[in-house]
Amino acid sequence: MTDTEIVTINGLNVIVQRGKIKNTYFSIKDGKAYMKVSKYCSKEKIMEMLESKEKWYRKNLQKSHESREIDLKNKEYIYILGNKIKIEYIYEDRTTAKILLNENECKILLPKGIILTDAHYQKMEKKLDSLVKSLSGKYIYDAMKKYIALTGLTPKEIKIGKFKSFWGNCSSKKIIKMNQKLIYYGIPQIEYVCLHELTHLRYMNHQKDFWEHVKKYMPEYKQISSVLK
Numbered sequence: 094m095t096d097t098e099i100v101t102i103n104g105l106n107v108i109v110q111r112g113k114i115k116n117t118y119f120s121i122k123d124g125k126a127y128m129k130v131s132k133y134c135s136k137e138k139i140m141e142m143l144e145s146k147e148k149w150y151r152k153n154l155q156k157s158h159e160s161r162e163i164d165l166k167n168k169e170y171i172y173i174l175g176n177k178i179k180i181e182y183i184y185e186d187r188t189t190a191k192i193l194l195n196e197n198e199c200k201i202l203l204p205k206g207i208i209l210t211d212a213h214y215q216k217m218e219k220k221l222d223s224l225v226k227s228l229s230g231k232y233i234y235d236a237m238k239k240y241i242a243l244t245g246l247t248p249k250e251i252k253i254g255k256f257k258s259f260w261g262n263c264s265s266k267k268i269i270k271m272n273q274k275l276i277y278y279g280i281p282q283i284e285y286v287c288l289h290e291l292t293h294l295r296y297m298n299h300q301k302d303f304w305e306h307v308k309k310y311m312p313e314y315k316q317i318s319s320v321l322k
């Protein structure tokens with residue numbers, strides 16, 4: 094039995110849950126700040142602990158809201174499998190630009206002395222997009238294979254691309270489309286979307302049977318999918 098109240102600290106709302114626990118826990122979930130604390134803890138003590146954690150909450154809340162879109166002109170990092178990777182610019186003796194991308198690094202090799210214009214950024218982003226697509230494809234096909242084997246559900250075709258309005262999509266013709274941007278998140282998120290779309294091969298809507306099927310193969314799907322916005 095827990096009881097919950099919202100405590101505001103310098104304008105930051107924290108959902109404080111009191112229960113029969115000894116330790117204190119701080120967490121961020123679905124873009125909200127949480128604190129779990131013993132039901133015997135005084136209000137003063139709670140305020141004191143929250144004050145000392147305020148900076149941590151703000152930092153992590155921001156992180157959870159940060160867009161993972163590639164924007165070479167304004168951002169010097171890219172997310173790969175949930176890790177924030179700094180993009181390295183290397184200027185060397187060469188005539189054309191080259192981009193290297195893998196799970197651990199993103200390097201942009203450029204001719205010495207080049208002055209980057211908007212057109213350069215656009216071209217580099219296009220190239221990076223195609224590298225993201227092939228890296229993403231590797232993980233998406235692995236996840237698909239795994240969940241096709243587990244569920245016995247098989248699509249007619251899998252297409253990977255950059256889609257604006259969905260992470261995954263399953264048509265009545267059994268064609269599944271998967272968003273390459275899933276690679277910015279983790280393998281669990283990639284697997285969740287694969288399972289979600291495969292489940293649509295059996296249940297086209299999002300009713301109870303659908304979610305029960307998802308849950309059967311991924312009990313913690315709610316937590317996993319909550320980071321996909």
Ligand SMILES: [Zn+2]
Nearest residue numbers: 289290293299
């Ligand atoms: Zn769906």
